[in-house]
Amino acid sequence: MSKLIFANFERCTNCLGCEVACQRENGDMSHIRVVLTEDRFATPLVCRQCDPAPCASVCPTRALASDSSGVRLDPAKCNGCTLCVYACPFGMMDFDKDAKKAAKCDLCAARLADGREPACVVTCPGSALYYGDYEGYAAIGRHRASARILRAQPIKRGDV
Amino acid sequence: MSKIQNLVIDPDRCIGCQACISVCPSGLISSENEGSVLRVQFATTCSEECTRCADECSEDVITFMPAPESAQGFTAVCLDKAQCSECRSYYVTEKMASKLRASLSSHFDPDGLEWISMCPSCRRKAEASQGTRTGLINRSLLTADC
Numbered sequence: 001m002s003k004l005i006f007a008n009f010e011r012c013t014n015c016l017g018c019e020v021a022c023q024r025e026n027g028d029m030s031h032i033r034v035v036l037t038e039d040r041f042a043t044p045l046v047c048r049q050c051d052p053a054p055c056a057s058v059c060p061t062r063a064l065a066s067d068s069s070g071v072r073l074d075p076a077k078c079n080g081c082t083l084c085v086y087a088c089p090f091g092m093m094d095f096d097k098d099a100k101k102a103a104k105c106d107l108c109a110a111r112l113a114d115g116r117e118p119a120c121v122v123t124c125p126g127s128a129l130y131y132g133d134y135e136g137y138a139a140i141g142r143h144r145a146s147a148r149i150l151r152a153q154p155i156k157r158g159d160v
Numbered sequence: 161m162s163k164i165q166n167l168v169i170d171p172d173r174c175i176g177c178q179a180c181i182s183v184c185p186s187g188l189i190s191s192e193n194e195g196s197v198l199r200v201q202f203a204t205t206c207s208e209e210c211t212r213c214a215d216e217c218s219e220d221v222i223t224f225m226p227a228p229e230s231a232q233g234f235t236a237v238c239l240d241k242a243q244c245s246e247c248r249s250y251y252v253t254e255k256m257a258s259k260l261r262a263s264l265s266s267h268f269d270p271d272g273l274e275w276i277s278m279c280p281s282c283r284r285k286a287e288a289s290q291g292t293r294t295g296l297i298n299r300s301l302l303t304a305d306c
Contacts, residue, residue: 009291009292009294009295010295010298033284035284035285035287035288036288037285037288037289037291037292038292041288041291041292041295041296043287043288043291043292045284045287045288052267052268054264054267054268057263057264057267057268058259058260058263058264060179060218061216061218079179079182079183079216079218080178080179080181080182080183081177081178081179081182081216081218082177082178082179082256083177083218083256083259083260085280086251086252086256086257086260086276086280087260087264088280088283089275089283090283090284090287091279091280091281091282091283091284091287092284093280100181100182100183101182
């Protein structure tokens with residue numbers, strides 16, 4: 001199972017730190033977006049690294065390829081046709097107007113090569129973003145839920 | 161002396177993806193949005209020995225014709241744009257939308273492709289409101305008296 005960025009909508013406070021961190025990494029273009037709905041729910045949206053990926057399946061130059069590590073974009077092959085932009089079901093494919101090429105979240109490949117986590121994940125002050133596999137993300141959810149129950153009804157050693 | 165060539169775009173087969181605009185090194189091809197119409201404009205004469213636009217065109221609609229040196233002119237292809245089903249903005253050409261529908265339905269469930277008729281911004285909003293629905297349920301559980 002490949003590692004992805006998971007977003008916990010419950011913990012996002014709309015601080016937009018992830019967007020700033022992504023811009024810093026990717027030169028003024030953020031590939032993560034926080035969408036505010038009903039004035040109170042902030043939803044961080046980021047590429048889901050679909051497999052099979054609609055963006056990769058419509059790419060005429062095979063600049064986009066989906067493999068176990070995610071959907072990779074090879075800018076050298078991209079002809080800037082924007083088909084992928086309109087093929088993404090989640091609206092998460094970007095177009096770099098200066099380079100005239102598609103641009104997307106690469107899970108901060110350069111940082112990962114150094115052994116560092118993606119910039120948005122390390123920046124998020126509310127721990128709403130998680131980088132890892134689904135099992136790890138689900139384990140954190142279970143841990144948080146049990147901690148919440150324990151806070152409400154503390155169990156002392158020897159109680160049960 | 162460099163060759164002068166005549167750029168010809170087949171208006172019936174061009175889908176308006178604008179790959180030619182992205183790759184043209186001299187910026188001879190441009191586009192303009194005029195309401196519900198996308199206008200792809202190109203200088204008919206190109207003085208470079210360059211075929212990048214034709215090479216990169218995924219629909220193979222660009223051809224070159226030798227032109228006399230004096231030939232000048234500007235030609236355009238006008239394409240109808242599709243309207244977003246949510247915000248009613250014109251976001252992509254009709255031909256690109258139908259090409260996407262055709263190529264995606266061979267890989268994905270054709271009944272689940274209704275998002276093609278939404279603009280990317282509305283797709284994000286739809287995704288966010290999906291998250292909001294889950295969030296509202298969780299919040300009501302947390303604040304319930306139990």
